[in-house]
Amino acid sequence: DSGVTQTPKHLITATGQRVTLRCSPRSGDLSVYWYQQSLDQGLQFLIQYYNGEERAKGNILERFSAQQFPDLHSELNLSSLELGDSALYFCASSVDRGGTEAFFGQGTRLTVV
């Protein structure tokens, strides 16, 4: 158990819908990272937050947004969902901004039908 908690574990939704994925980082970790893993793309960095502020952005679509709350948990919002958004979404956390020893949650498997 990495100490990073993601909910829900599975999500099935229809095209055009909006979903919210939640992540609770390890106790004491200030950085939260979101990654998308699909069969053809591998693990792709989406976005990073550090202590409530956006720190870095990767290949995140405009339909996707995220935030980190004062209690350090984070949410990833996916809207206007398309079939191609089906993937595993991972959250990771680390104690500092440097990403050293980032610990991953078990992921949320999103299926868009």
Place this chain on the structure above:
Amino acid sequence: EDQVTQSPEALRLQEGESSSLNCSYTVSGLRGLFWYRQDPGKGPEFLFTLYSAGEEKEKERLKATLTKKESFLHITAPKPEDSATYLCAVQANSNDYKLSFGAGTTVTVRA
């Protein structure tokens, strides 16, 4: 843009048959190179971080080494429980702290 290439894509080993996985990288200033293990349907599990050429780290049957252009993950006398996908990632010495991952090497160890 940072690039990470892992080879081979898949590796089938007999129990006890040692082998090595390769991770070649291109990055504009390396802050760190990371190895993770991922089991099917699970999140990546952190194994090692290497920071400079010549550095080596060991954990049980795994040993990671780093040069200026590549890293190797050596698996010595593997057991079936070592079967997993091994992911390599780099972090550049820049303002963002993202990890750029390779596609992984899937290792299957047969008893």
